[in-house]
Amino acid sequence: MYNWLIVGAGFAGAVLAERLANERGERVLVIDRRAHIGGNAYDELNEDGILYHKYGPHLFHTNSQQIVDYLSRFTEWHPYEHRVLAEVDGKLVPIPINLDTVNSLYGLNLTPEELPSWFAERAENIPDIRTSEDVVVSTVGRELYEKFFRGYTRKQWGMDPSQLDKSVTARIPTRTNRDDRYFTDTFQAMPKYGYTKMFEAMLESPNIEIRLEADFRDVRRSVEFGRMIYTGPIDEYFDHCYGKLPYRSLRFKHETLETAQHQPVGTVNYPQTNDFTRISEYKHFTGQQHPKTTITTEYPSAEGDPYYPIPRSENADLFRRYEARAREEKNVWFVGRLATYKYYNMDQIVGQALATFRKLNEQI
Numbered sequence: 044m045y046n047w048l049i050v051g052a053g054f055a056g057a058v059l060a061e062r063l064a065n066e067r068g069e070r071v072l073v074i075d076r077r078a079h080i081g082g083n084a085y086d087e088l089n090e091d092g093i094l095y096h097k098y099g100p101h102l103f104h105t106n107s108q109q110i111v112d113y114l115s116r117f118t119e120w121h122p123y124e125h126r127v128l129a130e131v132d133g134k135l136v137p138i139p140i141n142l143d144t145v146n147s148l149y150g151l152n153l154t155p156e157e158l159p160s161w162f163a164e165r166a167e168n169i170p171d172i173r174t175s176e177d178v179v180v181s182t183v184g185r186e187l188y189e190k191f192f193r194g195y196t197r198k199q200w201g202m203d204p205s206q207l208d209k210s211v212t213a214r215i216p217t218r219t220n221r222d223d224r225y226f227t228d229t230f231q232a233m234p235k236y237g238y239t240k241m242f243e244a245m246l247e248s249p250n251i252e253i254r255l256e257a258d259f260r261d262v263r264r265s266v267e268f269g270r271m272i273y274t275g276p277i278d279e280y281f282d283h284c285y286g287k288l289p290y291r292s293l294r295f296k297h298e299t300l301e302t303a304q305h306q307p308v309g310t311v312n313y314p315q316t317n318d319f320t321r322i323s324e325y326k327h328f329t330g331q332q333h334p335k336t337t338i339t340t341e342y343p344s345a346e347g348d349p350y351y352p353i354p355r356s357e358n359a360d361l362f363r364r365y366e367a368r369a370r371e372e373k374n375v376w377f378v379g380r381l382a383t384y385k386y387y388n389m390d391q392i393v394g395q396a397l398a399t400f401r402k403l404n405e406q407i
C-alpha cells in the first residue's frame with residue numbers, strides 16, 4: 044500500500060516524489076511507461092561514451108533562485124550559455140536577430156543606436172496583432188520574416204505562421220545590441236553529470252519505489268494507493284472522451300561523427316533549406332572532451348510522441364473541458380506539461396511542482 048502513486052518520472056513527477064517522500068515521509072510509487080526516469084530531459088552516454096539527450100537538446104535556464112537552490116541539492120552545475128546560429132542566404136548568423144545578424148546579412152555597419160530605426164522602416168503597421176506572422180512582420184518587416192521565420196515555422200508546426208496564434212512567436216525576441224546568447228536568464232547551466240544523474244539523486248530515498256515500463260492504465264488496477272499525482276496526457280486519463288488533444292511531434296536522428304567538432308555553436312537552425320529544423324551538438328553544452336562528436340537532427344512530424352501542444356483556440360477550449368473534469372477527480376493532482384496541455388520549460392515545471400506541493404501540504 045502506497046500513500047501516493049505518481050504517474051511519470053519527468054521533472055513534475057520527480058520533484059513531487061522527492062518532496063512527498065523526504066518532507067512528509069510518505070511512501071511513494073513512481074511509474075513511467077518509458078524504460079527510464081527523467082522524462083523528456085533524459086540523457087545517457089551513447090556507445091562511444093558521449094553524453095547526448097535522447098529527446099532533443101535540453102538547456103537549463105531560469106530567473107528563479109528558489110528553483111536553482113532546490114535543484115542544486117541534487118546536482119553540481121556546468122556553466123553554459125546557449126548560442127544559436129541560423130543558416131540564412133548561405134551564411135551562419137546569430138538568432139535571435141541582433142546587430143551582427145543585420146550587418147552581416149546586408150553588408151551594413153549599423154550601430155546599436157541606428158538599428159531600431161532600421162527595423163522601424165521595415166516593420167509593417169498591423170493594428171490588431173493576432174497571428175505569429177503579425178508579430179514578426181510588425182517587428183522586423185516582411186523580408187526578415189520570410190528569411191528567418193516563415194520556413195522554420197512551417198516546418199516546425201506544419202502550418203503557415205498566418206494560421207498560428209501570436210503566442211508561438213512571442214517567444215522569439217530581437218536585439219539591437221550584439222548579445223548573441225539565446226537566453227538572457229540570470230542562471231544558465233547544465234547539470235554537471237547530466238540530467239539523469241540529477242534525477243537519480245532526487246529519487247534516491249527509501250520511501251520511493253520506481254517501476255519502469257509500467258503504464259498507468261495497467262498499474263491503476265493492480266496497485267493500492269491513497270492519492271495520485273498524474274503527469275501524463277490529460278485526455279488519455281479520461282479515455283479521450285471529448286476527443287484527442289492535438290500535438291506536434293519530432294523525430295530525432297542521433298549521429299556520432301568522426302570529428303571533434305561539427306559546428307561552431309550548440310545549435311544551428313535551418314529556416315530556408317532542408318526538411319529538418321535544426322542540428323544540435325552536445326559537446327558544446329556539456330563541455331565533454333572527446334575525439335568524436337554526437338549531433339541530433341530534428342525532423343518535425345505530425346505523428347509520434349506528444350511534444351508541442353498546438354496553440355489554437357479550439358484546442359484550448361478542448362483542454363478546458365478536460366480541465367473541468369479533472370477538477371472533479373478526488374485525490375488526484377494533475378501536474379506537468381502533458382496534464383496541463385501547455386509548453387513549459389523545465390524550470391517552470393519545477394516551479395509548478397513545488398507550488399503544487401506547498402498547496403497540497405497545506406490542504407492535507
Ligand SMILES: Cc1cc2nc3c(=O)[nH]c(=O)nc-3n(C[C@H](O)[C@H](O)[C@H](O)COP(=O)(O)OP(=O)(O)OC[C@H]3O[C@@H](n4cnc5c(N)ncnc54)[C@H](O)[C@@H]3O)c2cc1C
Nearest residue numbers: 051053054055076082083099101102259275379380388389
Ligand atoms: C525537443 C524539446 C526540447 C526541449 N528543450 C528544452 C530546453 O532547452 N529547456 C527547457 O527548459 N525545456 C525544454 N523542453 C521542455 C521540457 O522537456 C519540459 O519542460 C519537461 O520535460 C516537462 O517535464 P514533465 O515532467 O512535465 O513531462 P515529461 O518530461 O514529458 O514527463 C512525463 C512522463 O510521464 C510519462 N507518462 C505519460 N503517460 C504515462 C502513463 N500513462 N503511464 C506511465 N507513464 C506515463 C512519460 O513517459 C514521461 O516520461 C524541451 C522539450 C522538447 C520536446
